[in-house]
Amino acid sequence: MSPPLFGPDILRALLPFIVIAVGATLTTLLGAWRTRLGLAAAVAVLAVAVLALRGAPDSVRAWEGALVLDRFALVFMVLLLGAAFFTLFLSEPVLRREGRVRAEYYGLLLFSLSGMFLLVSTTNLLMIFLALELLSIPLYVLCGYAREDDRSIEAAMKYFVLGSFSSAIFLFGAALLFGATGTIDLAAMHGGDRLLGASGVLLLLVGFFFKAAAVPFHMWAPDVYDGAPTPIASFMATAVKIATFGLLLRVLSFAFAAEAHPAAAFLGREAAEPALRWIAILTMTVGNLSALTQNNVKRMLAYSSIAHAGYLLLGLIPGSGAVDCAGVMYYLLAYLFMTSGAFAVVAALSAREGGREVLTLDRYAGVGYRRPFLGLAMTVFLVSLAGIPPTAGFFGKYLLFRGAIERGLTGLVVIAVLNSALSLYYYLRVVVYFYMKETDRPAAVDGALGLRLAMIAALAGVLWIGFMPDLFGLPGIPSLLGWVQASASSLP
């Protein structure tokens, strides 16, 4: 018997998507006459989306896996909403500073967000493709949003070309998988031609790795982050990464499911695991090594986000167990706070001078003394990114590494740990400039309210998780770890 096509549960499950998509359309339309209200509209949409999420059921599966709303998807949606809020707070001051406030900007942002929502709540290959495009196309536009700046245009172009390329690869992989198994629902795949299936999954992964900027598919990231407006770079470093890893977790949990699971048939562990290991090692090492020599802060953060993708990939390697869903989620939460915070500081410091953003490190000299809070916040974010306790980044790494060790990946953990030590060097360099160097041309500091709010929220998150890694400390809120662990039960 087939499940009903529509029911009250499915409708309630669809509500968050509808809110975001309709909200995105309305916000874009608003651009026609009340373009200054874009931020207010976007915040309202997100607020309604939060309400819709609170009422959403957590075990809906419909339309051949095109809609899968489980606890796993809900956790990722919460993370994505968090990233979206941070981006909004960063956007308004930067747009205002550059005289580019337009409602369409927020509309595009929301469209992209709706794509991410879809991406983490589906097991249907066609839906994944749709979601990927919905996520990417608004971002291509947003990367080129600062259109007088040739680097912004270059970023948009580069991201567009490589993005389309990766979509094509993904599509090819999906086609092969369909050919091998006769279905486009990952959850229903079993049997079929093993070689065809394995090549399909590998191509699928290549497509995802482009989006996640994993080495060797990372080349676009530094240029795009550098050229794109800072809030968009932040959005790509946080939200896109969160969505992609949500998708990766879901796909790989099927691919690496226990042998008894039917899905295991189409991808033997022996095929993908070594590839994943090497990609993880390369991603963190190349990311960190390249970040070492950067003088441009946004490029440094781009390489740093590549390196963090490498650590996250550790959680996707099953080793002697299964993919480490809880570890990856926890890390993403920590990563969201520290990366958004770091980008907020960069946004505050990168006012344009003669059309170009101020991004070189030497202009940051002495900022720590002129702006004590900003200096302190940036130091905490960087220390957290490097994984020094007591910060969120430390506990994120701790959980990931512990999980990896429990799955017998000690060698990889040692490499990751050495990489963390390496990363401290370039994070520390920023602090060195903040506090230990002088300059006669210091960067101007933008003290806009939105940026400050973003920094305060990020700082609170980083320290809260750093001191109370398991509890939110408020009555009625369950243990954080329990929350992410419970969501992992949604995966096969």
Place this chain on the structure above:
Amino acid sequence: MGGILTALIFLPLAGMLLLAFVPGSNTRAVRLVTLLVTVLLFLVSLPLAWEFEGTGGMEFEERAPWVPAFGISYHVGIDGISLFLLLLTTFLAPLVYLSAWNAITSRVKEFALFYLLLHTGMIGAFVALDLFLFYVFWELMLVPMAFLIGVWGGERRIYAAVKFVLYTVVGSLLMLAALLVLARHAAEASGHLSFDWADLVGTPVPRTLQMLLFGAFALSFAIKVPLFPFHTWLPDAHVEAPTAGSAILAGILLKMGTYGFLRYAMPLFPEAAQAAAPLLAFLALVGIVYGALVAMVQDDVKKLVAYSSVSHLGFVVLGLFAFNTSGIQGAIYVMLAHGLSTSALFLLVGVIYERRHTRLISEYGGLARPMPLFAAVFLVTTLASIGLPALCGFVGEFLVLFGTFRVHPGQAAIAATGVVLGAVYMLWMVRRVFFGPITSDANRNLRDLSIRELVVIVPLLAGMVALGVHPAPLLDRMEGAVERHIEMMRGEARAEAETPEVRLVAEAIDSAEETP
């Protein structure tokens, strides 16, 4: 008297909070508040000294859950090993800050904040009994120290700060990985995840795994000690750090490495520790001789003292890996003595640096004439450092040599040359700086020690003499913990056999020094 240790950990943090409300431009108020906090820190720690019973187990223990889901608890306590290191920390805190009273003129408030944060890290690391908690404090020390070097240091301060951080972090992150492996292994045996020292210390670990884990822990601690050949960060950090930073670095931070060996690396992995002992003893010996030889050819006083630390810390490691009571007691004693004498030396070098802005030995000569008091104090400190009987250096080095001699006479013989070389480079430096004709006119009218400088140095001198003349109270309190340590390492039989002899030695030293 519960809660003292927690109070000690959080007092500096409370001080930081208080400082946040003091305007940075009012440097006098900032300095006074900080001094007050550090004095309070010392006063709060004092009851530990007389309420300590010396049972050999942990005392003043406090436990609270921190992150139960991760098996992490807030568990602190001290035994005879950590008691004195803790007291040394709180003892030096006000003195070192007072020494920096006039030396730190820029960003006084930030200096005070980092100084206090550093103390939270150090105190926490000495009293933590949960490996995870220890790791957190261990890393917490790093950031403020890097700032102290990097912001208030000398010309190459940034290079020195970054080098210090990177060296330390490579080691400590490997330690973290080893910690996770160990906790997982213990959890498999016991059924629940725990980082508690007491839970982990009895866990049997297979030999190969022990070697790997011990390697990771030992590397981390060896870098911090610093053991040859991991010592190269030390001269840079010491020379570039401001005087107060060098004093804390030499006085306390270097002890973290040897303390780590004693508290963690050795009892957690006893078999591996025994297997690695020859290698570590060898490196310690190389450090003793090499450090001394390199110190001899330095033309910068501060660098000379820095290399002398390499040599002295070699004695500590040598004593630890003799695996007998006198060796280990001696090692702890050297740690304390070195903490007093070397931080005093750094402070004294700071005194002349403040006056002349150079540390080159060749710039000085005949200082004893304009600064007789300073010369006398410096000489006494030097003598304490090279181990003259009746001063603090002697007891520890003697016990280490004695303990080592009983197991490896050859090692003791080589180490003894380090004592001789120590006397050579130190006294030679003193001769060149203080005696002979005054070669530079700038030195003719130097001010002698001020009241403030005397207030800093006199307690240190008193400590050096007290430790040298009357070691029994300290050795008695250490004994229980040291014996328990040896039991963990070797089984009970041999530890008991050694006890009476050590008591004899201690008494012999006591009586020898009481009769002039």
